[in-house]
Amino acid sequence: MTDSSNIQAVLFDIQAFSVHDGPGCRTTVFFSGCPLRCRWCSNPENFTVHPHLMFAQRVCKWTSGCRACTQRCPRNGLAFTEKGPEVQWEICRKCHTFECSSACASSALKVCGKYYSVDELMSVLKRDFNNWGSEGGVTFSGGDPLLHAEFLKAVLVECKKLQIHTAVETSACVPESTLLDIMPLVDFAFVDVKNMDDEKHKAGTSVSNRLILSNISALKASDWQGRLVLRYPVISGYNDSEANAIRLIDFMKENGLFEVNILKFHRLGQTKWEQLGHTYDYAASGDVDDETLQRLQSVYLDHDILCYIGDKTPF
């Protein structure tokens, strides 16, 4: 038992054999809740910190006559019209009991997010520890793991006792003291800088980038020994300009940073927005081609910044 046995956090997934979230083979722990609201987010289910419902109409067997969910729901949250099933989101977003999901045999109605104690998470990580190999470890992602600082720290302390390699993927959009408190327990970090222009940053993510940038500077100014790789998804018309890259390069040089990982925008999260009853702004825009990514990469490389595209990374 740990001292922090009563702390809990909501995790929306624990992914084994995760190969693109740090060195080697890893287990990635996805925390619910994020300070940002990126309009292109591929994990929108993490916007909510609490467990909540998701509905995948594609796998629902309503056409074969299944109505098991309506029979079980005590709140009339689900209705069937000739067009198919309809989730009454104003009702269902407030639900904490999710009777419908246990009645659904097709996994169309799923509860997203589950409370974990430190011990529960550690027992999964200890099990997976057998599988990572010498390079790998655990990556805390989300959402933003730093929103759960107390829980995260307790888990990190346990990991370090076992000499597990730790990584985080964070927005760094948390109080500086939180960041500096957590990071000594972290070996490897990805921090996203979605846009160097503050207004654009606000437009795309709903928050300013000032705290993020100052946090990165503070981290580099501290005696933290870990490896920091900046990351961002390249989105057409938003942050694919050379000017944005040059500004980031200047910032990286000022702070002694030399690695950036640019990711090709993808639409894998689109169905999740729909499953949560939201509309997705990037259904038809945002795509970048490979030439754009290579052009950006060459800008970075010309300024002696190591720039990796997608999963072509040296880790």
Added chain:
Amino acid sequence: MIMKHIDCKNYIYLDCEKGMCALSKAILPIDGKGSDACPRFVTAEKCGCCLHFTNPDSHNLGTCNGFEKENWTYASCGAASCEHFKMK
């Protein structure tokens, strides 16, 4: 009688519908159009063209008297490796 590719010594067996010409390396059908032999035809050793093959019935099963013990055989059976084959 028109000879067929499949009865030629230069025919290389591939499967139940075709073979190959050892000279031209062309794919040759066993049946139908294009299955007739060319002027370079050389008779392949088969029971059907062996001196010891007699009395074929309607299914081309006949008698082989080339060995110590007489027995039945069939015309399309290859005989290139037969110790008692004698071309008719």
Added chain:
Amino acid sequence: MTNEEKLNELLKQRGINPEQLTAITMEDILAQAEGCTHLMDIYYTLKNTVDMEYPYWYNRVWQENDGDITIVRRAKAMAAALSHMTVTIQPYEKLVMNKTRNVRGAFPFPWVTASFFNAQAEALMSEADAPALSEADAVSIVGEGGGNVTKSYGNIISLAKKFGIRKEEIPVLVEVSKSWNGNSVEELSNKYARYTPGYQLEQNIMESVLCMFDSYCIPQGREVMNYYLPLQYGWDGIIDLCDQRIEETMGESDGDGILGMGRGYYYVAMKIIAQGMSKWCQNYADRAHYLASIETDAVFKKNYEEIEAVMAHIAHKAPQTFRQALQLTLACHYGVVNEDPQSGQSIGRIGQVLQPFYEKDIREGITTEEEVIELLEFYRIKITCIECFASAGVTGGVLSGNTFNNLSLGGLNRDGLSAVTPLEYHIIEAGMRCRTTQPTLSILYDEKTPESFLMKAASCTKLGMGYPAWMNNQTGMNFMMMNYGPEGMNLQDARAWCLGGCLESSPCCFLPLEYDGKITWIPGGAGPTAGSGVHFVGLPKVLELVLTNGYDHRMKRQILPAHNRKLDSLEAVQEEWVNYLKQIIDVVNKVNNLQMDIWRKHCMPIVNSLLKPDCFTKGRDLGMMGGRYNATINFESCGTITFVNALSSLYKNVYKDKKYTLEQMLEAMLHNFGFKTSYETGVFSPDFREATDEASKYAQIFADCLNAPKFGNADWEADQFLKWYEDTMFGLTRSFQSYYGKPLYMCQISVSTHGPQGFVTLADAAGRLAGTTYSDGSVSAAAGTDKNGIYAIFESATVYDHGTQQNAQMNLKLHPSAVNGVQGTRKLLDIVRAYMRKGGFHVQFNIVDSKTLRDAQAKPENYRDLMVRVAGFTQYWCEIGKPIQDEVIYRTEYENA
């Protein structure tokens, strides 16, 4: 400077290893040899073909020697058959020989099973006598079905929906089969099976497909070849040895009043078959000589002349070069697979066997590494062409058309050090360049296996052809010691083991090859088939019958005797399941023992009895326990995880939470949870459901069944039943004896039987609907039920010691993007290593995305060369049946739901 160069430069400056970024892509792999491309272009157009030359000669000489000692008679028949077949050599070939005159050739074995042909004689004859179907149909369409002749056309008649036979050969087939009416292995064993107690029960079991295979159908295979004797002595040397041994043993009992006298006949038979093999090889030399004589192209001519030289040499003498040695092993392989309907006659660790020849040739400049890789590519094509004609159900249904000639690599040598040889790197390289279904490759993973070799193997696995698969060397050795220790197996012989068939761990030994001025201990098979016995018992179907008191609701018949027990606890269910299983094994084992006993008395192995140690030393054939190890016969399961999940749900919903009574559960199962059955809809995909009016009535119980704990999630509530099952089966199987008087053990590969056995099984308590396939493998999660990722599956799979049984099968699918680049290779190896460290016996990967598979299903003509891993083997996509295609797609894509 390109971006890549700039990046590498910067990485170097930062002290980060740039090599890690350089991905081996498909483009970096050298193309296959030009000759191989020509041969494969032809291969893709070829039809599986049956012809009658071999059966004709076998039958003729067998009948002419009526009254002779059986083993001698059979050797004469077989030698005559081999040495009279028409020889086929294709231009571009460097390695030669085929089973028959056709490249994908095969033939029926009426002496093993003739009843089908005799029963169908009239129908076959009238088909043969009918005028040819339209000329336009004379050549079939390539692509659909690949090489399978699924229906008759032109002058070609389809047999077993797989082989084509020409009409003019039908009368020969009918005539030959007539001779075996009533005395084939099949009919003789049926005759004596009637005397077994419980014969009616056995018939019920087979009719209900509770068990679905007869041992005589493929009495050899699932074993490992041994090439030692011919490599050491050559055919002439063996003939001399036979003469010596005949002189020593003929008329001598040597203290063995039962088997002693048999030795003389054995050596006479071995001499005859060695002469037959020699003549067969010589026939190829002669044909090559003729082809060279008419050839005008200098390159082809030289090629034929080389073939003539190689074949003329190995027709008599021990090989003196790598090429001769490789060709000789092929001759042996073809000789063995021509003596019985066979699948899984495995090549074994040939990269270790042939290393001395390779080493000498390279050292002396006789050949180059590139030439060796080229020969190994040709070798792949030769092995891929091996086809097997068993009975219709076995050829298509059980085997899915593959003959599983497995090639093992790695493991340990006799001294306990890594056995990996330089030649084995080339074998993998050849497999990367020349992508054919066979031989499939198996890595015997040991902690001592060099990392560079493992990386080479992983970079091959990554290409998505399904090979190599990965086997745990230490776990395999443990099984060897446990199972063959009582017969005297020591640690050294245990180290010689490898895979026979797709996954059948087989006993082997090392023999001292004297070559190149030194002795090399080479591994090879040392026992008979490790894959006959009580085969393919559908475990979920047994559970269904426990719940229905032995009554089969599909056949509307009582199949097993009613147990009449009130199933008031899960323990009661488990006990009755064990009782039923015991009854099944008891009666099926007796019948299979008879089948194999009659086979060994009437159709004993000949070529294989020459090759397998210690037959030649003992003067005894393989059927009479001439092999060094004989505890090889086993029990084979199907549907392990489907069964485990059903138990888990029964426990949870009926006995633990008591949410439903057993009667309610059974009612829901019998009503298929309110869905139409696959029999009604004709769709067998596990995710297809069509509701009936009753659906809502069973909606809740169906959801509860689906949501019950499932194997593969590191959840002890479900995994405990796998542990219970394995522990129970360990003792249970060993309480039965094979015809060799040795205990059975468990083989856990379903091959393709999870389709047909799933077909006959009603809905189960885990929510699997009636008629849909069982889960494949023995420790793979049922598709769609593993929610916690690969590491959790590993945890679940290793709740018991895999070394207690012959094998355990784990199929994994990975998306190609997960293993991109050199980092991806290392990560693939990491995952293999993770499982091996836990003692997992086997893992194989399908690395392909479902989009490609769907497209291939729609447009097979564009994907003639696409390969997938099915059960324990790689197969051309277009040559597997639609139900299995559907299942592979389902397994590959469910994660994207």
